[in-house]
Amino acid sequence: MTVTVLAAVLVTLTGLLTACGDDGPPTIDYVVDARISSYNANTVDGNADGVLMATTRMLPGFSYLGAQGQVTPDRDIGTVTPVPGEGLTLRYDFDPRARFSDGQALDCDDLVLAWAAMSGRFPGFRPATTAGYRDIDRIDCAAGDRTATVAFAPGRDYRDWLSLFGAGTLLPAHVVARDAGVAGVLDPLRGGNRAVTTKIAKAWNSGFALTPGPIDETRFPSSGPYRIEGYSESGGLVLVPNDTWWGDAPQTQRIAIWGRGTDTDSKLADGSFDIVDVTGGLTDDDDIRPSGDAAVQPLPQPNRALAVEEVVLAQRGALGTLRARQALASCIPRDALARQFGQGAQVWNLRVLPPSDNLAGQLNGSFGRAYARPDLPRARALSGDGQAEAGRASMRVRVGYLAPTARHQKMVAAMAESCRRVGIEVVDAGAPDITPGALGRTVDALIVANGAGFAAAGAANPSRDAYQLRGGDPLNLGGFRSPEVSGAVDALVTADLAADRLPLVRAIENAAWSALPSIPLFAAPRVQRWNGLVDNVVAGLGRNGTGWNMDRWTVRE
Numbered sequence: 001m002t003v004t005v006l007a008a009v010l011v012t013l014t015g016l017l018t019a020c021g022d023d024g025p026p027t028i029d030y031v032v033d034a035r036i037s038s039y040n041a042n043t044v045d046g047n048a049d050g051v052l053m054a055t056t057r058m059l060p061g062f063s064y065l066g067a068q069g070q071v072t073p074d075r076d077i078g079t080v081t082p083v084p085g086e087g088l089t090l091r092y093d094f095d096p097r098a099r100f101s102d103g104q105a106l107d108c109d110d111l112v113l114a115w116a117a118m119s120g121r122f123p124g125f126r127p128a129t130t131a132g133y134r135d136i137d138r139i140d141c142a143a144g145d146r147t148a149t150v151a152f153a154p155g156r157d158y159r160d161w162l163s164l165f166g167a168g169t170l171l172p173a174h175v176v177a178r179d180a181g182v183a184g185v186l187d188p189l190r191g192g193n194r195a196v197t198t199k200i201a202k203a204w205n206s207g208f209a210l211t212p213g214p215i216d217e218t219r220f221p222s223s224g225p226y227r228i229e230g231y232s233e234s235g236g237l238v239l240v241p242n243d244t245w246w247g248d249a250p251q252t253q254r255i256a257i258w259g260r261g262t263d264t265d266s267k268l269a270d271g272s273f274d275i276v277d278v279t280g281g282l283t284d285d286d287d288i289r290p291s292g293d294a295a296v297q298p299l300p301q302p303n304r305a306l307a308v309e310e311v312v313l314a315q316r317g318a319l320g321t322l323r324a325r326q327a328l329a330s331c332i333p334r335d336a337l338a339r340q341f342g343q344g345a346q347v348w349n350l351r352v353l354p355p356s357d358n359l360a361g362q363l364n365g366s367f368g369r370a371y372a373r374p375d376l377p378r379a380r381a382l383s384g385d386g387q388a389e390a391g392r393a394s395m396r397v398r399v400g401y402l403a404p405t406a407r408h409q410k411m412v413a414a415m416a417e418s419c420r421r422v423g424i425e426v427v428d429a430g431a432p433d434i435t436p437g438a439l440g441r442t443v444d445a446l447i448v449a450n451g452a453g454f455a456a457a458g459a460a461n462p463s464r465d466a467y468q469l470r471g472g473d474p475l476n477l478g479g480f481r482s483p484e485v486s487g488a489v490d491a492l493v494t495a496d497l498a499a500d501r502l503p504l505v506r507a508i509e510n511a512a513w514s515a516l517p518s519i520p521l522f523a524a525p526r527v528q529r530w531n532g533l534v535d536n537v538v539a540g541l542g543r544n545g546t547g548w549n550m551d552r553w554t555v556r557e
Contacts, residue, residue, distance in 0.1 A: 025253035026555045028534055029236070031267055032545060033278035034455040035402065036237050036259040039208035039220050041168040042118060044474050047128030048436050048448070050455020052168045053277070053545040054237055054257050057250075060224045061166040062092065067549075069306045069356075069460040069542030071163045076247040077106065077170075077223075080162065083149065088157040092165065094146040097246035100172055100221035108141035108148050109173035109185055114165055115139055115150075116189045116197075117204050120473075123194055124201025128452065129475040131464040131493065132158040143186045157494050160463040167544065171208065172221050179203035210237075212261065225250040225551040236262045239550075250551035251536070257547075260402070260432070274534050274555070277456065277546040279449075280343050280525030281407020292531035298539050302345035305355045305523035306458030306541045307449040311399070312468075312518045314440035315479045318397050323382050325516040328397055328426075328445075329371045330379035331419035334521060340414070341407050342522035347372060351451065352466040352492070352508055354458055355523050356541075359502060367509045371519070380422040393425035400443030402454040403430035407525075408447050436477045449524040452477055456545040457524065463493040469512060480517030 034050030039059070041051035056064060062080050066072045073080065077098055083089040098106040116122045120130035127133075135156035141148035152158065173185045180199040182188055188196035208219065212233045220228050225247060226239040236256040241249065258264045258273065267273045268283055271291035280286060280300070311332070313319045319328065338347045345355070349368030353360040383394045399415065401408040408430060416426035429443045439446045449457035451468030452475050458465065467473040470489040471481035485508050492504040512518070528539040528546055533556050540548040 026557050027254040027256055028252050028275065028550075028553055028555050029256050029258060029267065029273040030547065030550070031258045031264055031273045031276040031278065032455065032547070033282055033405075034259045034545075035261060036210055036231075036257065038210050040171060040204070042114075042128055042171075043126055043205055044128050044436050044452075044477075047475075048452055048454050050453060050457075050543070050545070052543055053456055053547055054259065056167045056544040056547055057226050057549075057551050058222045058224045058228065058239070058242075059168050059170060061168065061170050062164075063162050063166040065163075065167070065459055065540070065542035065544050065548060067538045067540050068304075069458055069540075071160070071166070071459070071461065073162070074167070078146075080165075087154055088152040088161060090150045090161065092148045092150060095246070096146065098223065099244060099246075100174075100223045101227050101242050101244045102172075102218065102221040103244070104172065104174045104221065105144075105146070106170060106223055107143075108139075108145040109143055109177075110170045111148050111150075111165060112139050112141070112189060113171065113173040113176060113185050113200075113204065114169045116185075117201070118169070122189060122197055122201065124198040124205070126201075126205050127474055129464060129467045129473055131467045131473070131475070132160060132164045135494075136164075143184050155494070158463070159493055159496060160459075160461040163459065163461065163464070170223065171204065172223075175219060175221065176200055176203045176207060179207045226255065229254075233262050248551075251554045252550075255550060255553070275530040275537055275546060275553075277526065277528045277540070279405065279407070279455070280527050281341060281410070282405055282527070284406045286407075286527065288527050289529050290531040292533050298528055300343045300525060300527075302343065302523040302525070303355050304541060305345070305526075306460065307453070307456070307524035307543075308348050308351070308354055309447065309449055309521045309524040310351065310451055310518045311521065312439065312446045312448055312451055312478045313516060314444050315481075315517070316440050318395060318444045322515065324395060327379050327382035327395065327422075327424060328419065329516055329519050330375045330382060331422050331424055332371075332415050332519060333374050333418045334368075334371060334519070335373040336418075337411055337414060338522040341411055341525070343525040345522040345525065348520050348522050349513075350505070350509060351469060351512055351518060351520055352489075352505055353462055354450075354465075356460070357462060359498060359505060363502075363505060363509070366506075367513055368520070370513075374418050376418075376422050379419070379424065383422055383424050393420075394423040396425045396427060397445060398427045398429040398443045399445045399447065400429040400431065400434050400438055401447040402434055403432050405430065411447070439477050440479065446477065448477070451475060451518060453543065455543075456526070456540070457543045459542045466492055466508075469508060469517060476517075478517050480515065482511055482515060485511045 118133040
């Protein structure tokens with residue numbers, strides 16, 4: 001029977017788990033704050049929406065992020081072996097059994113497509129970031145090969161290399177080729193055929209869109225333990241075991257993932273779910289918990305957080321000048337925001353290091369002191385309020401966020417109340433359909449985690465997230481450019497020793513606080529809870545969320 005927990009009041013009255021229907025296998029209802037808009041977590045929008053929270057066990061790679069956000073090899077897909085010699089060279093060997101649910105083997109084509117899409121070298125692709133992939137010089141393999149050699153450019157030994165070609169990155173190249181109308185992706189990509197490469201890029205960018213409704217299974221083949229069975233607003237994204245999976249069989253026969261745009265509000269309101277992983281303050285009542293006996297409620301630990309909530313500022317429009325950005329930063333009550341909305345977190349001043357990083361503690365207090373709390377006289381002077389016309393604000397700043405999020409709504413209201421006193425009008429521009437592309441167009445600032453995400457974000461190694469400040473990288477949503485910062489980021493992600501990274505982080509943060517591409521606030525708060533009816537659940541701190549090991553979850557009937 002389906003194990004879907006009913007409202008808490010019914011559990012209190014009966015003391016029993018009540019089934020919701022008897023026509024299917026046991027189901028785990030998993031509520032996330034991701035907007036499950038695509039099968040591709042690697043585009044700007046897919047990354048921002050938190051798509052990896054749903055796809056991490058449908059599209060595994062050569063590694064995955066574990067509970068602490070640490071990179072862990074996934075030998076079900078294959079092995080990665082460093083090749084001795086000058087510079088970083090890696091040998092990728094696919095497991096001979098590795099294949100998609102439609103029977104197509106995982107091979108060189110999938111690897112090269114992922115590199116081409118995320119390297120920044122091929123026209124038309126819109127990746128979330130080029131971090132790491134931009135440093136690869138070439139991939140040696142032939143179409144259909146199960147082995148490939150990946151050589152990095154001289155001097156570009158990317159420190160976080162084990163995370164490359166990880167979970168969510170190996171999209172089915174044969175589906176992309178079919179959509180692009182070509183026999184395969186390798187020849188056009190390597191041959192420099194711009195017209196065909198553009199078609200391949202279009203298929204990779206938009207060919208994996210997911211919306212509630214009928215699912216074309218040929219478009220979304222799985223290479224992991226679960227596959228998509230259906231998607232609807234009333235039923236969520238339903239995952240069932242992939243019959244062609246060669247690894248250990250998943251322990252639960254049915255998982256329904258409830259993301260934004262599905263019936264999450266009622267589930268959060270009455271507790272009719274089993275597991276939840278959402279941003280803190282998603283609803284007005286932050287005491288989100290599943291109904292049922294022995295509810296597990298991990299306490300928030302801001303010092304372990306891998307993500308920092310920030311206000312990213314557009315480098316054009318109302319905030320196009322440094323003076324305007326300084327004025328806004330001077331009236332935002334960072335100290336009060338942390339107290340009221342940070343779930344015990346301190347004001348965080350770093351963009352490239354999260355609270356969990358070993359270097360972070362000794363650095364955090366060294367930056368952002370001028371903006372630790374509001375300086376209204378300075379904000380008034382910078383905004384030109386004294387010269388504003390009577391009754392009119394000297395600046396109007398539209399702050400966007402993914403709505404509805406009750407906490408962000410209140411945060412924007414607190415910003416508006418503080419900044420109103422110095423003639424800066426802060427406008428709530430939160431919207432359920434907002435995308436990163438809104439920044440600098442329909443909004444002037446965007447509340448996100450780690451500079452680019454609306455949902456779970458971060459990893460134990462912060463190399464990838466440092467690209468939020470690198471000029472020209474798609475993760476840099478605001479369009480900030482500084483040769484000094486870009487050079488420091490490039491050096492940071494190849495530096496192995498903490499002694500080498502420390503001065504680079506200092507250089508980046510000094511420059512960033514001078515130019516204000518963003519305003520860091522505090523450790524991004526998360527609510528991660530589950531009831532006593534599910535086992536083997538471990539809260540995930542990385543951008544893949546608590547679903548990092550969903551194939552190990554079990555449910556009691």
